[in-house]
Amino acid sequence: MEGAEARATRELIRRATPQRPVVFNGLRAFLVGGVICGVGQIFLRLYRGQGLPLREAATATSGTMILIGALLTGLGVYDRIGRQGGMGAFLPITGFANAIVSPAMEFKREGFILGVGARMFTVAGPVIVYATAVSVAVGAILWLLGRAG
Amino acid sequence: MDFALAFLVGGALCLAAQLVLDLTRVTPAHVMVLFVSLGAVASGAGLYEPLVKLGGAGAIVPLPAFGHALVDGIVREVGRTGPLGLLTGGFDAVALGLTVAVVSALLAAAIFNPRG
Amino acid sequence: MSTVSRALEARTRRMGKQTLRFRLTPAVVAAAAVVGPKEGQGPLGEYFDIIKQDDLLGEKSWERAESRMMAEACRVALRKAGAALGDVDYLIAGDLLNQITSSSFVARELKLPFLGLFGACSTLAEGMAVGAMMLDAGYARAVLVAVSSHHCTAERQYRYPTEFATQPPPTAQWTVTAAGAILMATKGDGPAVTLATVGRIVDAGIKDPLNLGAAMAPAAAATIRQHFEDTGRRPDDYDLIVTGDLANVGKEIAAELLSREGMELEDRLFDCGSSIYDPSQGVEAGASGCGCSAAVFTGYLMHGLLTGRYRRLLLTCTGALFSPTTYQQGETIPGIAHAIALETQDAPGQ
Numbered sequence: 251m252e253g254a255e256a257r258a259t260r261e262l263i264r265r266a267t268p269q270r271p272v273v274f275n276g277l278r279a280f281l282v283g284g285v286i287c288g289v290g291q292i293f294l295r296l297y298r299g300q301g302l303p304l305r306e307a308a309t310a311t312s313g314t315m316i317l318i319g320a321l322l323t324g325l326g327v328y329d330r331i332g333r334q335g336g337m338g339a340f341l342p343i344t345g346f347a348n349a350i351v352s353p354a355m356e357f358k359r360e361g362f363i364l365g366v367g368a369r370m371f372t373v374a375g376p377v378i379v380y381a382t383a384v385s386v387a388v389g390a391i392l393w394l395l396g397r398a399g
Numbered sequence: 400m401d402f403a404l405a406f407l408v409g410g411a412l413c414l415a416a417q418l419v420l421d422l423t424r425v426t427p428a429h430v431m432v433l434f435v436s437l438g439a440v441a442s443g444a445g446l447y448e449p450l451v452k453l454g455g456a457g458a459i460v461p462l463p464a465f466g467h468a469l470v471d472g473i474v475r476e477v478g479r480t481g482p483l484g485l486l487t488g489g490f491d492a493v494a495l496g497l498t499v500a501v502v503s504a505l506l507a508a509a510i511f512n513p514r515g
Numbered sequence: 516m517s518t519v520s521r522a523l524e525a526r527t528r529r530m531g532k533q534t535l536r537f538r539l540t541p542a543v544v545a546a547a548a549v550v551g552p553k554e555g556q557g558p559l560g561e562y563f564d565i566i567k568q569d570d571l572l573g574e575k576s577w578e579r580a581e582s583r584m585m586a587e588a589c590r591v592a593l594r595k596a597g598a599a600l601g602d603v604d605y606l607i608a609g610d611l612l613n614q615i616t617s618s619s620f621v622a623r624e625l626k627l628p629f630l631g632l633f634g635a636c637s638t639l640a641e642g643m644a645v646g647a648m649m650l651d652a653g654y655a656r657a658v659l660v661a662v663s664s665h666h667c668t669a670e671r672q673y674r675y676p677t678e679f680a681t682q683p684p685p686t687a688q689w690t691v692t693a694a695g696a697i698l699m700a701t702k703g704d705g706p707a708v709t710l711a712t713v714g715r716i717v718d719a720g721i722k723d724p725l726n727l728g729a730a731m732a733p734a735a736a737a738t739i740r741q742h743f744e745d746t747g748r749r750p751d752d753y754d755l756i757v758t759g760d761l762a763n764v765g766k767e768i769a770a771e772l773l774s775r776e777g778m779e780l781e782d783r784l785f786d787c788g789s790s791i792y793d794p795s796q797g798v799e800a801g802a803s804g805c806g807c808s809a810a811v812f813t814g815y816l817m818h819g820l821l822t823g824r825y826r827r828l829l830l831t832c833t834g835a836l837f838s839p840t841t842y843q844q845g846e847t848i849p850g851i852a853h854a855i856a857l858e859t860q861d862a863p864g865q
Contacts, residue, residue, distance in 0.1 A: 259719055259772065263729045266768045268685040268800075270421045275682070279417035280410040283461070287409025290456030291402050308451065308459045309468070309492075313499045315460055320503035323678050324511035332680020333797075337416035339680045340427050341434060342409065342460045347500055348680045349431075354504040355513045356676030359576045366508045370501070373428050373679070377462070378497075381435040382489060385469035388443035389477065389485045392470075398477040398484075424723070427681060513677045515570045515577070515667040 275336050282335030286342040290315050312343050319344030323351040349373040401455050408454025412461040431462055438463025442470035468492045528651070531745025533712050533738075540707035541650040543820075543857065544657075544698045545596035546813035549588045551666070551692030554810060557792045562814035563693075564591050570667055570692055578612065581665035581694070582620040585610070588696035588813075589625060589661050596698050603627055603698070604655035607646050609638035610663045610805055611690075612672060617663050627659065636731075636760045637714070637834030638662045639695065639809045640853035644711035646699045647855075656701055663694035664804030673724065673839055686726040688762045689798035691791060695809025706820040710746060710856035714738035716836070716849045724835075724842045728765025728788070728800055731833040734850035735761060736772035739831055742854045743778070750778050754825040757816065759808035759832035759852070760788035762801025787811035808832045826862040830855045 293314045297307035319342075322328040328348045332339040339345050353372050357365035371378070392398040412434075420430050441447045447467040450458040458464060472492025476484030490497075528536050548563040555566030565587060572580040585608065593599065606625060608618035609632035622629035634641035642660035649655040667677050669690040675681055699708065717737050721730035735758050743749060750756060761769055766786040773780055787808045788801040812830055819825040831854040842848065 256720075258775075259733055262771055263719060263721070263732070263768055266771065267726060267729055267764060270684050272418070272421045275421055276414050276417050280414040283413025284406035284410030284457075287405045287454075287457040287460045288402050290409070290460035291405035294405075294456045294459065295401070304451070305471075308464070309495050311456060311459055312464070312468075312496045316496055316499045317503055320500070320507050323680075324507040326511075326514035326678060328680050329678045333682055335413075335680075336682035337420055337427065337430060338410070338413040340431070341413045341416045341462050343462060343465070343496070344460075345680055346431070346462055346465070347503065348678070349428075350500050351504045351507045352513075352676040352678035352680070354508040355511055355678055356671055358508045358512070362508070366505065370504055373431075373675075374500075376428055377431045377435050377465070380432045381439060381466050381469055384436040384439040385442075385466060385473055385489050386485055388439050388470050389473035389488070392443055392474060393477055393482060393485065398474045513667070515670075515677045 278334055279336045279338035282331065282338030283342060286339070286344055290342070315343045316347040319347030320351045323348045324355065346374060346377065404453060405455045405457035408450065408457030409461055410457070412457070412463065434461070434463050435466040438466030439470050442467035465493060465496070530710070531741070533714070533741050534745035535644065535648065535711045535713070537647050537651040537709055537711070539651050539701050540709050541647045541699045541701055542703050542705040542707050543817070544598070544700050544703040544705045545592045546695065546697045546817045547588045547591035547595060548810040548814040549584045549591065549694045550806070550810050553796060554691055554693050554791060557796060559791055559811060559815045562818050563810060564814070570665070577665055577667035577671070578617065581610065581617045581663050581668050584665070584694035585617055585621045585661050585663040585696070586624055588663070588694040589621065589659055592659065592696040592698045596703070598657070598698060600625055600627065603657050603659045605630060605646070605649065605658045606661065607632060607642045607658055608661040609633055609642060611635060611669050617668070618661070621661065634851065634853070635834030635836055636803055636805050636807065637832040637851050637853050638805045639759070639812065640830055640832035640855050643697065643699065643708060643855045644713060644853055647708045647711060650699060650701050658699050659696060660699060661694065661696040662805040662809045664690055664692070664806035666690045666692045669804060683799050684725050685799055686723070686728065686764050687799040688727060688760065688788060688801055688803035689792065690804040691802045691807040691810060693806030693810035695806065695813040697813060706817070706857045706859050708855055709858050710742070712738055712742040712745060712854040714852040714854070716851050718847050718849045721848050722842065722845065724837065724848065726764065727803055727835040727848070728760070728762040729768055730835050730848040731850040731852065732761050732765040732768035733772060735765070735769045735831055735833045735852040738852040738854050739773060739829070740776050740778070742829065750780055750783055753783065753827050753829050755785050755828040756780055756783050757812070757828055757830045758784065758786045760801070760803040761786050761833055762788035762803065764800045820857060820859055823859070827856065827858045830857060
């Protein structure tokens with residue numbers, strides 16, 4: 251489409267398209283994300299209480315939350331939490347687990363090698379790729395500045 | 400008190416991610432990449448460690464912590480073994496999380512079927 | 516227009532630029548809808564022939580379940596017409612999956628001569644137009660038109676794994692799990708297919724695959740407007756002007772576009788995508804998928820035609836002709852719509 255009519259159509263579409271409920275979504279993300287982190291805090295306390303230093307307790311907490319996210323995805327519950335919580339469900343590491351487990355389950359019917367194995371990182375892959383690249387760059391800068399180690 | 404702080408810090412990070420998602424209309428994968436990268440940069444700038452001290456799980460559970468863990472691991476390994484640590488320290492620090500994720504995904508795929 | 520081309524036009528059964536006029540007026544002898552549980556629980560549930568209790572139908576994949584629904588819809592349509600597979604000259608079918616495998620697997624099972632179509636969610640009307648042409652030209656006595664879609668096969672191909680924790684925006688549409696089949700024949704009772712308007716692609720510049728109603732609405736409006744221009748008919752010649760799966764957002768856009776052309780459709784405009792689910796079923800803007808217009812037409816609208824509630828309706832199925840590759844490459848989404856006029860025996864003359 252070209253010209254004035256196309257512009258008028260585009261303007262109509264823009265006007266008729268409902269806006270995302272930014273405030274409502276933000277509130278839901280805050281609450282759901284907050285609650286998930288609250289659950290994480292239970293484990294962090296537990297591991298700290300076992301005498302683990304903060305760094306190791308944090309690693310153990312992440313691992314535990316990944317397990318919980320994987321289990322809830324397997325049980326078919328986590329997609330519903332995500333529907334409500336948006337990034338509140340997706341940004342916590344439980345959501346990262348969901349991003350790995352959900353394609354693994356979904357593409358099982360294409361086999362364990364080319365289905366599960368190959369598709370597992372369709373969404374989580376980019377996260378690992380760029381996290382690795384950025385962290386190496388940050389580490390290199392710190393090293394050049396003499397602040398690493 | 401620590402629960403309230405975990406809730407507030409974690410909730411605030413998720414709220415920020417949701418705002419980026421809704422206002423820029425990129426996909427959730429884009430937001431994840433952005434936040435994990437921001438976590439790594441904030442860690443390098445020395446800002447993430449104080450957030451962990453303040454928020455506990457509120458800073459540990461959200462994905463930026465993954466970027467922080469990578470940078471933290473790199474910095475420590477560079478201190479121990481020199482510049483080679485730039486290439487080994489990151490994965491060393493996140494090995495547990497990645498291994499748990501991969502193994503649990505395999506198990507979940509073996510046990511569960513998608514419900515649709 | 517010259518005398519020669521005028522005479523040619525009369526002979527070639529064309530009206531205006533894009534409309535076909537069928538002289539033998541093929542009849543929709545029987546139609547059947549097989550739907551999933553969510554569709555069965557919706558407000559039109561009572562009109563569907565078979566409601567499945569789960570999305571997988573006991574099969575080992577969603578894809579097999581979708582094919583099975585389409586095959587069942589074909590068999591139910593034949594049974595309702597008292598016909599056998601041997602009475603059917605061609606199967607004309609399409610669906611949303613890569614290489615339209617749901618359809619070709621049904622054709623493999625039914626062993627009918629097969630023409631596969633891809634018109635995305637416009638496939639029902641596209642198939643009915645092709646079928647009517649074959650019948651009208653004498654190349655067939657009876658054709659079976661079948662289409663299907665499945666929420667889970669569409670999700671995993673076009674979007675994310677079904678268990679992925681994603682939050683749909685208010686413009687998103689829920690792909691219908693359903694199959695519809697229509698037996699059309701030159702002999703037999705049933706609403707007649709009198710006209711078909713074949714649509715052009717209209718691209719409104721939409722890039723968001725979660726706003727398909729807006730991408731398709733300008734195409735729907737263009738085809739409906741062209742239908743009236745080609746035929747000289749007016750909106751109130753129809754009891755209902757049906758659109759396929761614009762859903763709430765697209766329906767509003769289409770209504771406004773037509774209103775700007777001087778066509779106030781108001782209650783006469785009916786969108787299958789806005790009707791098959793109740794808002795409480797959590798489907799955001801409404802429904803989409805080949806199965807949406809297929810189930811609503813073969814179930815609810817056919818019931819209306821057979822009981823005399825409607826005597827003439829215009830079925831405009833709408834499609835978004837994109838793929839995951841094209842939207843990831845930043846291409847805009849082309850929209851298309853095809854319109855079919857259906858009339859009962861006692862419809863008022865023109």
